Amino acid sequence: MDYKELAELLFxxxxxxxADYEQIYPKRSMKExxxxxxxxxxxxxxxxxxxxYGAMADERIAHTTGGLCYLRIEDTxxxxxxxxxxPVLIDTLGYFGIKFDEGAMGEDEESAIGSYGPYWQSHRSxxxxxxxxxxVEQGKAYPCFMSEEEISEIRAGQEARKENPxxxxxxxxxxxxxxxxxKKHLDAGEVPVMRFRSEGDPSKxxxxxxxxxxxxxxxxxxxxVVILKQIGLPTYHFAHVVDDxxxxxTHVVRxxxxxxxxxxxxxxFDAMGWEYPIFCHNTVLMKIDETTGQKRKLSKRKDxxxxxxxxxxxxxxxxxxxxxxxxxxxxDYEEWRIANPLTDYNxxxxxxxxMSNSGTMFDLNKLNDVSKDVLAxxxxxxxxxxxxxxxxxxNQPKAESMKANKELYLKIFDIDRGGEKxxxxxxxAEQIVKFISYFFDxxxxxxxxxxxxxxxxxxxxxxxxxEIYDPADDNSTWFGKIKALGTELGYAEKPKDYKKNPxxxxxxxxxxxxxxxxxxxxxxxxxxxxxIQQIMGKDMVLRRIDKALSEI
RNA sequence: GGCCUCAUGGUCAAGCGGUUCAAGACGUCGCCCUCUCAAGGCGGAAUCACGGGUUCGAUUCCCGUUGAGGCUACCA
Numbered sequence: 001m002d003y004k005e006l007a008e009l010l011f012x013x014x015x016x017x018x019a020d021y022e023q024i025y026p027k028r029s030m031k032e033x034x035x036x037x038x039x040x041x042x043x044x045x046x047x048x049x050x051x052x053y054g055a056m057a058d059e060r061i062a063h064t065t066g067g068l069c070y071l072r073i074e075d076t077x078x079x080x081x082x083x084x085x086x087p088v089l090i091d092t093l094g095y096f097g098i099k100f101d102e103g104a105m106g107e108d109e110e111s112a113i114g115s116y117g118p119y120w121q122s123h124r125s126x127x128x129x130x131x132x133x134x135x136v137e138q139g140k141a142y143p144c145f146m147s148e149e150e151i152s153e154i155r156a157g158q159e160a161r162k163e164n165p166x167x168x169x170x171x172x173x174x175x176x177x178x179x180x181x182x183k184k185h186l187d188a189g190e191v192p193v194m195r196f197r198s199e200g201d202p203s204k205x206x207x208x209x210x211x212x213x214x215x216x217x218x219x220x221x222x223x224x225v226v227i228l229k230q231i232g233l234p235t236y237h238f239a240h241v242v243d244d245x246x247x248x249x250t251h252v253v254r255x256x257x258x259x260x261x262x263x264x265x266x267x268x269f270d271a272m273g274w275e276y277p278i279f280c281h282n283t284v285l286m287k288i289d290e291t292t293g294q295k296r297k298l299s300k301r302k303d304x305x306x307x308x309x310x311x312x313x314x315x316x317x318x319x320x321x322x323x324x325x326x327x328x329x330x331x332d333y334e335e336w337r338i339a340n341p342l343t344d345y346n347x348x349x350x351x352x353x354x355m356s357n358s359g360t361m362f363d364l365n366k367l368n369d370v371s372k373d374v375l376a377x378x379x380x381x382x383x384x385x386x387x388x389x390x391x392x393x394x395n396q397p398k399a400e401s402m403k404a405n406k407e408l409y410l411k412i413f414d415i416d417r418g419g420e421k422x423x424x425x426x427x428x429a430e431q432i433v434k435f436i437s438y439f440f441d442x443x444x445x446x447x448x449x450x451x452x453x454x455x456x457x458x459x460x461x462x463x464x465x466x467e468i469y470d471p472a473d474d475n476s477t478w479f480g481k482i483k484a485l486g487t488e489l490g491y492a493e494k495p496k497d498y499k500k501n502p503x504x505x506x507x508x509x510x511x512x513x514x515x516x517x518x519x520x521x522x523x524x525x526x527x528x529x530x531x532i533q534q535i536m537g538k539d540m541v542l543r544r545i546d547k548a549l550s551e552i
Numbered sequence: 553g554g555c556c557u558c559a560u561g562g563u564c565a566a567g568c569g570g571u572u573c574a575a576g577a578c579g580u581c582g583c584c585c586u587c588u589c590a591a592g593g594c595g596g597a598a599u600c601a602c603g604g605g606u607u608c609g610a611u612u613c614c615c616g617u618u619g620a621g622g623c624u625a626c627c628a
Contacts, residue, residue, distance in 0.1 A: 042628050077627055148626085164554060165624065193626050202555095218556065229626040236628050260556050260623035283558085284621075327577080331565055334577055356565080358558045359621060366564070366578050372590085416590085425590040479587070486587095495587075513587040525589035 006179055007136040009186070010143060010194075016130045018272065025116050025246040034067035036250045038103070039093075040240075042074045045082035047092050048306040049325075049362065050255070050285045055098045056325050057282060058253050060350035062101070067250070070103035072243060073120045076233040092308050096318045116247045121239050128234040131242050131272065132194050132227060140271045141227060143192030144174040145185045168198065172224045194228035196238075200267060208266065211251060211280035211352040221263035237261060241268040244277050251352065253280040280352045286359045306362070315390040315429020317378075320371035327370065330354040341377070372424040380413035383426065390429040398433055401440065411535045412436050415527045423527060438521040439536065441543070446551070448524040451514045453507030457489055461515050462549050464488075469545075471538045475530040479513075486512040519548035 028036060037058040041051065062069035071090070075081055087107045090100075102114035112119045135141035144167070151167065158165045174182075175197060185192065200220035207217045227238035234242065244252055259281045269276050285306070311321050326345060327334045336348055375383065384406065391399035402409055413436075416423040426432050437443035450458055468481045483493045486509045492498035498508035517529050520541065526532060533541050 040628090044628085074628065080627065144626095151625090159553085162553060213557080216557080223624095226626050231626080233626095235626065239628095255622090256557065257622055257628090262556090281557085286621080328564065332576095334564080335566090335575095338577080360565095361563055363563055363578070369578055376591085421592060423590055424592095482587075508587080510587040517588065523589085527589075529587080 001139070001179060003137050003139045006142075006182065007133045009179070009183070010136060010192075011129055011133040014126065014129045014133050016126065018131055018134050021127060021130065021246055025248065028248045030068075031066055033065055034250075035061050035065040036067050036248055037062045037069045037253055038072050038244070038247065038249050039069070039098075039100070040072045040074050040243075040254075041089060042077065043081050043085040043089075045085040045088070047089055047308045049308065050306070051089075052093065052096055052098070052308060052321070053285060053325055053329065054253060054255065054282060055093055056322070057280070057329055057352070057355065058251075059098050060329070061251055061253065061280075061352055063346065064348075064350045068101035070114060070116070070247065071100040071105075071119065072247065073104050074236065074239065075120055075122045076229070076236070076239055078231070092312070095312060096308065097322050121243065122233060124239075124243070125232055127246065128228065128238060128242055129232070131238075132234075135196070135227075135271060136194070138271070140197050141194050142175060142177070142197055143182055143185075144172070144195045144224075144226075145182075145190050145192050146173055166223045167195065168222045168224055172197075175224060191230045193226045193230055195224040196227050196264075196268065196271070198222050198224050198267065200263070206263070206266065208262065208276070208279065211253075211278045212282055212355045213357045214353075216259070216262070218263050221267050223264070225264055227268070237264050238268060241265055241272065241274070245269070245272070245274045249277050251280055252277045253282060253352070256281045256283055278352075280355070282355055283357060283359050285362050287362045311428075313394060313430075315387065315394075315432070316367075316371060317374055317386060317428070320367070320374040320428075323374055324367045324370045327366070328356070328360050331356065368427050371427045375426045376417075376422040376424045380410045380417055383413045383432070384409050387429045387432055391433070396433065408439070408535070412439055415531050415535075425527075438523065438526075439532075441540075444522055444544075446518065446522040448518055448522070450518055451507065451511045451524075453491075453511040454515050457506070458515060458552050459549065460489065461485065461512060462519060462545050462552075465516055466542065466545050469533075469538075469541060471534065471541070475528075478530050482513055482516070483509050520544050 030036070039051075039055045039058050059069050061067075073086060084107065086104060090105065093099075102116070103112055103119040105111040105113055109118050109120050109123050118124050132141055146167070150173075154167070154171050155165045158171070172195065174192075175195075182192075198221055200222040202219050202222050204220045205217050206220060207215055210216050225237055226235050228234050233239075240252070243249075262279065262281075265279075266276060287306075322345070323337070326348070327337075330348070330350055331354060333348060337345075340347070378386075384402070387409075388399065388402045390396070391402055413426075425435065437445075454461060464485050465482075468485065470478075473481065486507075487493055489512075490506045491512055492501075492505040492508040495508045495510050498505045513529060514524055517526055518524055520526075520529065520532060520536070536544075
């Protein structure tokens with residue numbers, strides 16, 4: 001068989017060779033150890049936490065080594081493409097702090113930057129074909145004319161006989177077809193797919209070092225996989241090999257679902273005579289299914305909280321989400337962060353080998369905890385700006401009020417902020433807006449009941465409080481008056497006294513302030529009451545007392 | 553079915569043959585602080601899936617079992 005003739009017959013229009021592309025896409029000149037990584041999504045629209053997890057790994061590996069991270073669009077499957085998915089992806093990742101140095105920047109190839117493009121795989125057809133042509137010349141690839149029906153018949157037979165399914169060995173009907181036979185099919189107008197001619201031996205194992213998992217051992221691939229589809233675009237396997245080679249990727253970070261096809265990939269790299277990148281197979285994110293109680297992979301249908309848009313909608317600070325992802329991405333990040341609370345996360349030494357290799361459970365509790373810490377370090381101004389932007393983006397009814405009453409909001413967000421022990425009760429925008437709702441008459445609702453201890457004294461307490469309340473009092477003067485009021489009515493000045501001798505008192509000062517707190521906020525729990533009243537102002541304080549009085 | 557990966561408390565995990573029969577964080581429980589809450593401080597409960605080896609000695613190495621996840625497309 002004259003492979004050269006076959007190659008020419010199949011790809012007459014392809015004049016460039018892989019060697020030409022080596023010139024066009026030269027090795028990158030970067031400092032020793034600088035990693036080139038990439039995110040390579042298919043434009044299917046939905047972006048979830050797992051994508052961010054992977055993207056952050058890519059971004060961190062690149063930037064902590066002084067390398068770069070690019071975005072390549074894997075649009076070789078026209079059926080799955082979703083209109084406008086890419087700009088959304090770029091925006092969303094950008095929102096969470098992932099910016100690409102090279103590759104896709106907008107909705108199409110025109111937007112791309114970098115000299116290793118095109119970055120849309122659908123624009124790289126000639127490059128793939130040149131590589132396939134090369135393989136054909138080497139006798140390592142061949143055209144296959146099997147129909148879908150033929151293939152599924154073979155598969156059915158294999159399954160019935162409990163053999164491994166697929167096109168390999170004797171099932172690879174066109175593996176050794178003569179050039180005449182191929183010509184006949186071609187002349188009949190049939191369009192072949194191109195298959196790789198595998199020389200793999202399933203009894204032979206090869207070993208490869210994964211950047212995350214260490215040594216991995218797998219059997220050689222025997223399948224004559226399709227490398228070029230009828231539509232003239234490559235399958236993932238081939239596109240990955242060609243692109244990551246010519247784009248000079250050093251670290252291929254991808255999900256562990258790719259591990260089983262690694263034998264195909266190394267075979268293809270070998271056939272092309274190329275060096276392997278460092279493969280880094282990370283784990284999938286899991287969660288506990290509420291209904292079954294079982295651990296399972298996050299699903300986009302069942303788990304809206306895995307969609308990145310969910311966090312944006314809830315108003316989580318992007319930094320909080322990022323911090324959380326970092327804690328599950330590199331196990332010592334959390335300790336590093338505790339030791340370096342204010343240091344930029346760029347300073348953290350990220351490494352692929354510190355990534356987990358067993359399925360990580362998503363933990364909303366932990367996210368919220370991390371978020372509290374992040375927000376505790378923000379200024380009132382930052383909280384305000386963020387919440388306002390959030391309210392405006394999602395058309396929250398509060399948006400107008402927030403814009404009009406900036407000073408008020410700043411005072412509210414400033415309660416116990418800064419200092420050694422800042423309050424940690426703000427988690428995400430939606431929660432924050434609800435949390436401070438009692439400052440606004442139109443949102444004020446009574447959520448908790450008055451303490452039972454004061455059941456018979458509610459009226460007296462509130463009326464007396466109205467008399468003694470003076471906004472000019474400082475915190476301790478004010479509280480001294482509360483104590484006095486309680487003592488006068490038979491309540492202990494200190495909770496401990498009441499606990500020791502519950503029979504001698506009706507209750508204690510805490511109960512008195514609880515009455516006032518509920519009158520003010522509608523809740524039995526709140527930040528410092530005196531501060532709240534200072535922010536509310538005398539009119540509102542009196543208004544709230546009257547309202548409470550009217551509801552007794 | 554075949555193949556691959558993984559396996560330390562409820563969760564994230566450190567650990568990489570012997571001062572660790574196990575660090576830290578979240579959660580949980582108790583106490584302290586305290587006019588409530590959020591924090592903060594202190595303390596408790598809770599883990600090496602199971603069975604064989606190798607070794608003077610294994611959570612750490614090997615094998616098997618079990619379990620979990622993944623792959624098995626002209627999808628990525």
